[in-house]
Amino acid sequence: MDFLNFLEFKITDVIDIVLVAALLYYIYKLVKGTVAINIFIGIVIVWALWKLTELLQMKMISSMVGGFMNIGLIALIIVFQQEIRKFLLMIGSTNFATKRNFIRHFKFLKQEALPTMTDVNAIVGACEKMGATKTGALIVIERTNSLDFIKSTGDQMNIQITQPILESIFFKNSPLHDGAIIIQDNYITATRVILPVSNDRNIPLRFGLRHRAAVGITEKTDAICLVVSEETGLISYIKSGEFVSYKGLPELINLITKDLE
Numbered sequence: 001m002d003f004l005n006f007l008e009f010k011i012t013d014v015i016d017i018v019l020v021a022a023l024l025y026y027i028y029k030l031v032k033g034t035v036a037i038n039i040f041i042g043i044v045i046v047w048a049l050w051k052l053t054e055l056l057q058m059k060m061i062s063s064m065v066g067g068f069m070n071i072g073l074i075a076l077i078i079v080f081q082q083e084i085r086k087f088l089l090m091i092g093s094t095n096f097a098t099k100r101n102f103i104r105h106f107k108f109l110k111q112e113a114l115p116t117m118t119d120v121n122a123i124v125g126a127c128e129k130m131g132a133t134k135t136g137a138l139i140v141i142e143r144t145n146s147l148d149f150i151k152s153t154g155d156q157m158n159i160q161i162t163q164p165i166l167e168s169i170f171f172k173n174s175p176l177h178d179g180a181i182i183i184q185d186n187y188i189t190a191t192r193v194i195l196p197v198s199n200d201r202n203i204p205l206r207f208g209l210r211h212r213a214a215v216g217i218t219e220k221t222d223a224i225c226l227v228v229s230e231e232t233g234l235i236s237y238i239k240s241g242e243f244v245s246y247k248g249l250p251e252l253i254n255l256i257t258k259d260l261e
Contacts, residue, residue, distance in 0.1 A: 024044070119186055120260070123183070123256075127226055127228050130167060131233035135170055136210060138213060138226075140193070140217055141184075143221075147184075150194070153179075154190045155192050157181075158189065159188040195213035195214070196217060198219055198241065203215060207236075208229075210230075216241075218241050219240070222240075226256075237256070
């Protein structure tokens, strides 16, 4: 029967399926934890129904659902304006193949790879001191994805990292303590930066806006974040939108150093 011809797979069909699955995954990751997830699931169901009716050659219902999908596309662009913008930002910031990760595949080049220039000990040491006094802090460390799109929301800087400098920035009476700081290599390149806040409902309620902002920027870029809680003084390490667990500050230093290699 002709309608069973779709069972004859070609290599292009496999590639097509993989690309569609990747696209759906990115969209799901974007809207997960928001009210948009229900609309997204509804769209997927309607689209699957449309393709099923086309496959079964049910022309009337297929034309009705197809017309709804075509006309509704403009409405969806308006409704999902913010989500589409975030999606394009996430795609543009995705780290598919970094230079550092590429070099790791060649062991004979390992000695040529330069170690990170970032003073991780100073950063973690400052976080430890701020945690002891329950001084809130939000530190974003840039990796391969550029953070210029958020640096413009704060004050541009070019200050070499030292532990006293970091502590003074987040001192409660300092004019620079609000917002996040951006670290690139071994320099503080921006302060008072406003970060996008994650809408993920799975984040425990005990975490405030600093933690949500850290999750938000690490969801959209490959940056890593350190957050010092103003309520508890605990230090949180966040990467790829997830809280990374660690045992003790030496392990935290090793994790950050490894992630910056």
